[in-house]
Amino acid sequence: MDIKKIESLIKLLDDPDTEISSHVTEKIKEYGPEVIVYLEQAWEQSLDTQLQERIENLVHQLQFEQVKTDLQLWALSGSFDLLQGILIINRYQYPDLDEQKIIIQLEDIKREVWMQLIYDMGALEKVKLLNHVFYTVFGFSGNTKNHHDPQNSYLSHVLESKKGNQISLSIIYATIAQKLDIPVYGINLPQHFILGYVDKTKEYDVDGGVLFYINPFNKGFVFYKRDVNAFLQQLKLSPSAQFYEPCSNTDMAIRVLRNLISAYEKLGQSEKVAEVKELLAVLL
Secondary structure, rough: OOOHHHHHHHHHHHHOHHHHHHHHHHHHHOOOOHHHHHHHHHHOOOOHHHHHHHHHHHHHHHHHHHHHHHHHHHOOOOOHHHHHHHHHHHHOOHHHHHHHHHHHHHHHHHHHHHHOEEEEEEEHHHHHHHHHHHHOOOOOEOOOOOOOOHHOOOOOHHHHHHHEEHHHHHHHHHHHHOOOOOOOEOOOOOOOOOOEEEEOOOOOOHHHEEEEEHHHHHHHHHEOOHHHHHHHHHOOOOOOHHHHOOOOOHHHHHHHHHHHHHHHHHHOOOOHHHHHHHHHHOOO
């Protein structure tokens, strides 16, 4: 990378001729995310507010393109690691976040459950323990006062505030459970994303082997298929396998992005709506 050439290009960003500054912007973008450090240095050294604004916009464009590329690679590689995909989405809002901090926070919750876990516990006992640690010890809860806040969909914010929406709480809950070999997986129920406890020891012809359901937004409340049936009747929806069986990691990431689109639409943030729709298109 030719650092002197990059620095020269950055200096041209404040050119009053918009055609020149646009051309320079495209040239800088060709260097990719590696150029961000030089842009940030130029921002710190400049007193020109117009140049600073152009640098900010350019840095955001570079970071956004990287998020889009990483999300595409995650999907193409099979999206096996849910946490990885959600961290990529998190990077859209928090590009400089130390992701190791998130991993440590999740490990702390997992360790607390593991210390109290007994090998021959039944399914309901395990969920009762998960609920105790998740909601009582660590204090997680559904954000009922600010349910449509986009921050509810960003994992880092939810881990800090201990408040989230259905999908973010489900992701944390399921991630902790799966790390402990407790078979809890996401289920794409309309309006209320939920979790299912899967019995892997038997072959089931229906419902993906789900023994019972868990509502992470309501302190891990346990319910059964008849309750799902009643909920679907209220929504005037016909029963479909997707409402009862575990969904894919990609489906969960799509749900997060759709929640973000809805939240940003309510706030009138059209630029963010357009960008998140681009991320959604990568997965669809």
